[in-house]
Structure formats: structure tokens, C-alpha cells
Amino acid sequence: MGADLRRLPADARGGLAHRGRHFLGLAAGWLALDQATKLAVVLGFKTPGRSHVTLLPGYLDLTFTYNSGAAFGILNNVAWSRFLFAAIAFAALAAMVYWRRVILALPGPQRLGLALVAGGAAGNLVDRLCRGGLVVDFIHFHIARIGFVWPDFNVADIGVTCGMILYVAHAIWTDYQQARSASHDQPE
Numbered sequence: 001m002g003a004d005l006r007r008l009p010a011d012a013r014g015g016l017a018h019r020g021r022h023f024l025g026l027a028a029g030w031l032a033l034d035q036a037t038k039l040a041v042v043l044g045f046k047t048p049g050r051s052h053v054t055l056l057p058g059y060l061d062l063t064f065t066y067n068s069g070a071a072f073g074i075l076n077n078v079a080w081s082r083f084l085f086a087a088i089a090f091a092a093l094a095a096m097v098y099w100r101r102v103i104l105a106l107p108g109p110q111r112l113g114l115a116l117v118a119g120g121a122a123g124n125l126v127d128r129l130c131r132g133g134l135v136v137d138f139i140h141f142h143i144a145r146i147g148f149v150w151p152d153f154n155v156a157d158i159g160v161t162c163g164m165i166l167y168v169a170h171a172i173w174t175d176y177q178q179a180r181s182a183s184h185d186q187p188e
Contacts, residue, residue: 019104023115030119034155035126038136045138058144065152066134071160073151082133089125093118107174113167120159127156 045051045064052063069076070085096103096118103114127135137152 016101016104019111020100023104023111023118026112026115027118027122030116030155030159031122031126034120034123034159037155038123038127038138041138042136052140059142061140061142062138063140063152065137066131067137067152068134071151071153071157082128086125086128086133089121089128092121093125107170109170110167113163113165113170116159116163116166118163120156120161120163123154123156123159 041062041064048064048066050064052061054061067073067076068082069078070081075081075084096114103111106114124135135154135156137154137157139154139158140152141150142148
């Protein structure tokens with residue numbers, strides 16, 4: 001794939017630097033938002049699980065919990081999972097650095113999605129490295145009248161989830177558009 005980029009005109013290659021700054025800016029911004037919200041929760045609530053603030057009664061609360069697992073509590077309280085998820089986040093970020101030229105050549109929505117993933121992965125990695133393998137979660141979504149409770153999550157999780165949805169949705173949409181265009185170009 002790198003060879004394809006060398007064939008780009010000089011103005012397109014110069015655009016990669018511009019795209020790179022935007023990508024890093026968005027990823028760093030999402031990381032900063034994640035860490036700022038977690039710090040506000042830690043300072044505001046002081047002790048995990050002690051209190052909460054209701055934002056939408058019966059639906060949405062702010063609370064303070066630690067999660068040793070992955071998003072949505074996967075493998076929570078499994079001792080070795082702390083190291084596994086830190087290694088996965090590090091590997092994902094390292095892969096993005098390695099494949100940066102390919103990522104920066106992607107269409108805008110896919111770059112945006114991967115920047116959100118990078119910012120979210122970095123946010124939870126910072127937590128794991130600075131908090132003994134734990135991640136601060138504080139968004140508690142539930143539907144009280146039917147007893148539905150979604151596992152607590154944070155801004156980093158939103159970035160990873162929404163970023164992947166955006167990336168995949170755009171890839172599917174692009175494939176659909178190309179297939180549709182190709183079928184219209186076929187002689188009858």
C-alpha cells in the first residue's frame with residue numbers, strides 16, 4: 001500500500017501532512033476530553049460507588065466506578081485482564097503509527113473514525129498505566145421502568161465505539177456506492 005502513496009502527485013502527498021495534523025489534533029482532543037471528564041469525576045465524587053448525580057431520571061446518571069475489564073465490563077475483575085487490555089490498546093496505537101500513511105490516505109469519515117478510536121484507546125491506556133490497570137467509568141445508562149442497566153462507560157469508550165461504527169459504516173456505504181455505480185455502467 002505504501003507504494004501506491006508514492007505515486008500520488010506532490011500536492012496530494014503534501015495533503016497527508018495536513019491530514020496528519022488534523023488526525024493528531026482530533027485524537028489528542030478526544031484524549032484530553034476523556035482525561036478532563038475523568039479527573040472531574042474523581043475530584044467531584046472522591047470515592048467510587050458512594051454517590052451519583054441524576055441527569056435524566058430513570059435513564060442517565062453520573063457515577064464513579066473503576067473497571068479492570070474492557071468496555072462494557074468485559075472480563076472485569078479478572079486479574080490478568082488489566083495487562084491484556086493495556087497491551088491491546090498499546091498494540092492498536094502502535095499499528096496506527098505504523099500504518100499512518102495508509103490511514104491518512106483514507107476518506108475523511110474513516111480517518112475521523114480512527115482518530116476517535118486512537119483518542120479513546122489512548123485515554124483508557126493512560127488510565128491503565130496511571131491507575132494500576134483500572135479505568136475510570138462514570139456514565140451510567142439505564143431504563144429503570146424495565147430494569148435495563150447498561151454497563152458504566154466513559155468518554156474514551158464513546159470514542160472507540162462511535163469511531164469504529166463510523167469507520168465500518170463508511171466502508172460499507174462506499175462499497176455499496178461503488179457496486180451500484182458499477183452495475184449502472186454495465187451495458188444491457
